Amino acid sequence: MAEFIKIYNENPNPKEIAKVVKVLQAGGLVIYPTDTVYGLGCDITKTKALEKIAKLKGVKLEKANFSFICNDLSHLSDYVKQIDSSTFKVLKRALPGPYTFILPGSNNLPKVFKKKKTVGIRIPDNNIIRTLVAELGNPIISTSIRDEDDVLEYTTDPELIFEKWQNLVDIVIDGGYGDNEPSTVIDLTEEPTVIREGKGSIDIL
Secondary structure (H helix, E strand, O other): OOEEEEOOOOOOOHHHHHHHHHHHHOOOOEEEOOOOOOEEEEEOOOHHHHHHHHHHHOOOHHHOOOEEEOOOHHHHHHHEOOOOHHHHHHHHHHOOOOEEEEEEEOOOOOHHHOOOOEEEEEOOOOHHHHHHHHHHOOOEEEEEOOOOOOOOOOOOOHHHHHHHHOOOOOEEEEOOOOOOOOOEEEEOOOOOEEEEOOOOOHHHO
């Protein structure tokens, strides 16, 4: 059964963060808050954990469109091919924020994603998840927690999320109520293209 941990966004407790990092390093699955909806993720270097998430989402791992959560733009060069200055300016304007940017993937992508030409990059405006990623030392995979309810597409109450996911993941972080609007997805591989309009304004383009 998963552990349910309360962490405050304003001032994430280092002890609680260290506990979650340990679980991620051991290949565990974690549900965490972002600046949009709650996400499900694992360490991008743990193939077995990635396979578990793909199975939970009902997709083949090599075909899954998971995004990488980074704590700042310094991780970009690890996983993204060289980008031009206008693309970088868009990223700087928008991040941290409620956006997922599709960028050309580099050769350093984890083995399971080697065939992918692109990578989705996310830097949420949320201290809990960014502190976690910073402490872990590499990005984590991110996929939204969806709800079967027709009215509510995303569950916003962490206690309800815990009830539903407690036997499927290792930790659920209670970071307060989540949003029910996902990130705005923008493809920057060629001409900027809005794939999904979400919480982030498209005026940044």
